[in-house]
Amino acid sequence: MNLYKIAKGYRRHLQDCEDIIPGLQPAGAGWIMMAELYIASLENREMSVSGVCVSAGVPSTTGLRYLDMLTGVGMVVRMPDENDRRRSWIRLTDAGLRAVELVLTGFAKTIDETRGDGSR
Numbered sequence: 001m002n003l004y005k006i007a008k009g010y011r012r013h014l015q016d017c018e019d020i021i022p023g024l025q026p027a028g029a030g031w032i033m034m035a036e037l038y039i040a041s042l043e044n045r046e047m048s049v050s051g052v053c054v055s056a057g058v059p060s061t062t063g064l065r066y067l068d069m070l071t072g073v074g075m076v077v078r079m080p081d082e083n084d085r086r087r088s089w090i091r092l093t094d095a096g097l098r099a100v101e102l103v104l105t106g107f108a109k110t111i112d113e114t115r116g117d118g119s120r
Contacts, residue, residue: 009110016106020099021073030066031103032056037076037092038100049078049088075099 017026024030033056040047047055053063067090070076075096081087092100 005114009113013103013107013110017103020102021070021075023069024066029056029058029062030070033058033063033066034070034075034092034096034100034103037090038097038104041092041097046089047091048081049090052090070096 014026017031018024021030033052036052036055037047049064049067050060052067053060056063058066067076067078071078074093076090077093079089079091081089
C-alpha cells in the first residue's frame with residue numbers, strides 16, 4: 001500500500017469536494033449530512049431536519065446553518081410535515097444527489113488508483 005499516493009489522492013479528493021460545493025468543508029459536518037441524506041434516499045427513508053443533525057453528530061444550530069447553506073445552493077430542499085407543522089423533512093435535490101455521487105465516484109477512483117501498489 002502506497003500511503004504517499006493515498007495521501008496525495010485524498011488531498012486531491014478533498015479539493016474536488018470543495019470545487020463541487022464551495023464553502024462546504026470537505027471532511028466536515030456538511031458533507032456528512034449530505035452522505036446521510038444520500039443513504040436515506042437510497043433506503044427510501046425520510047429524514048427530519050433534527051434527524052439529519054443527530055445522524056451527522058452536530059448540534060442543531062450548526063446543522064441548521066449547513067442546511068440553510070445547502071438549501072441556498074440548491075443541494076437540499078425542505079418540506080413541511082403535513083401531520084406535524086413543527087417538523088420539516090429534508091432531502092437531496094437532483095443536483096444534491098449528483099454532487100454526492102460525483103464525490104463518491106472521485107473517492108472510489110482515488111482508492112482504485114492506489115490498489116495493488118505494494119510499496120509504502
